[in-house]
Amino acid sequence: MAQIIDGKKISTELKLELKDKVAKYKKEGIEITLAVIQVGNDKASSVYVGNKKKACEFIGIRSLAYELDENTTQEELLSLIKELNQREDVNGILVQLPLPKHIDEDMVIETIDAKKDVDGFHPMSVGALSIGKKGFISCTPYGIIELLKRSNIEIDGKECVVVGRSNIVGKPMSMLLLRENATVTTAHSHTKDLKEVCKRADILVVAIGKPKFINSEYVKEGAVVIDVGIHRNEDNKLCGDVDYDDVYPHVSAITPVPGGVGPMTIAMLMKNCVNAVEIQK
Numbered sequence: 589m590a591q592i593i594d595g596k597k598i599s600t601e602l603k604l605e606l607k608d609k610v611a612k613y614k615k616e617g618i619e620i621t622l623a624v625i626q627v628g629n630d631k632a633s634s635v636y637v638g639n640k641k642k643a644c645e646f647i648g649i650r651s652l653a654y655e656l657d658e659n660t661t662q663e664e665l666l667s668l669i670k671e672l673n674q675r676e677d678v679n680g681i682l683v684q685l686p687l688p689k690h691i692d693e694d695m696v697i698e699t700i701d702a703k704k705d706v707d708g709f710h711p712m713s714v715g716a717l718s719i720g721k722k723g724f725i726s727c728t729p730y731g732i733i734e735l736l737k738r739s740n741i742e743i744d745g746k747e748c749v750v751v752g753r754s755n756i757v758g759k760p761m762s763m764l765l766l767r768e769n770a771t772v773t774t775a776h777s778h779t780k781d782l783k784e785v786c787k788r789a790d791i792l793v794v795a796i797g798k799p800k801f802i803n804s805e806y807v808k809e810g811a812v813v814i815d816v817g818i819h820r821n822e823d824n825k826l827c828g829d830v831d832y833d834d835v836y837p838h839v840s841a842i843t844p845v846p847g848g849v850g851p852m853t854i855a856m857l858m859k860n861c862v863n864a865v866e867i868q869k
């Protein structure tokens with residue numbers, strides 16, 4: 589029977605540990621504050637922002653919510669970020685993506701002080717990760733490493749294939765696995781013979797953004813499969829990039845959707861907020 593990696597349970601354990609750490613900081617007079625900026629009222633973004641606020645409350649992190657109008661100009665947004673960069677009582681700044689089309693996302697990410705970049709998207713954070721320095725790490729791939737470690741899945745020396753090379757998932761995932769001493773292949777839409785490449789993997793991480801794309805033909809017997817994708821299928825049920833039912837009989841461990849990678853993302857955001865105290869020292 590394959591191990592079903594329980595992201596809900598692991599993220600709860602992690603949040604409880606962080607709650608303790610935050611309480612200890614409070615005793616030392618250190619209060620952690622996260623500023624969350626949302627521009628416009630995209631429904632999915634509002635749900636994500638609400639969940640982040642709830643996680644902050646649970647852990648004991650103060651959250652400041654900035655809900656800006658859809659027509660907010662780029663200058664207005666950048667000026668708010670610069671103000672928050674200056675504030676000593678703010679440890680983390682998060683701008684919920686995607687932003688309205690008239691705002692340049694790269695410019696926004698680069699304006700956030702790298703020492704407060706709790707999403708880990710700033711070029712300085714990405715650079716720090718690639719050269720093995722201390723810094724913020726993109727929450728979803730960071731959460732996947734935590735899931736593997738807490739499920740006692742060895743990464744060192746393993747053959748890992750990451751399907752997807754986005755800046756927020758695929759690329760940092762490959763860098764993190766490399767940092768854990770895996771042999772890493774990054775596959776993408778130009779990869780030739782994707783099935784054969786994926787079949788080499790002891791650990792296969794899938795972040796393609798295509799529902800149930802990966803079936804058992806892509807998976808080596810006994811592999812560990814991590815599914816990052818989140819979609820709604822024709823019955824309005826959540827599913828991933830992996831065809832779970834088809835793949836499950838062939839794996840040694842797998843993340844379900846929902847309840848696998850998803851819950852870890854916000855937990856790791858909280859971890860980054862706690863890490864901010866050290867990074868800012």
Ligand code: NDP
Binds near residue numbers: 778
């Ligand atoms: P992107 O769309 O930014 O990237 C998708 C990647 O998949 C690209 O690198 C693309 O290659 C590659 N790709 C697309 N089609 C194929 C194919 N047929 N064969 C091989 N590679 C392919 O997506 P994200 O990385 O942002 O997200 C991926 C998925 O993860 C989505 O479903 C998203 O909703 C989900 N997600 C879940 C999170 C969570 O918390 N659980 C957090 C973030 C994302 P190329 O670069 O060549 O175009």
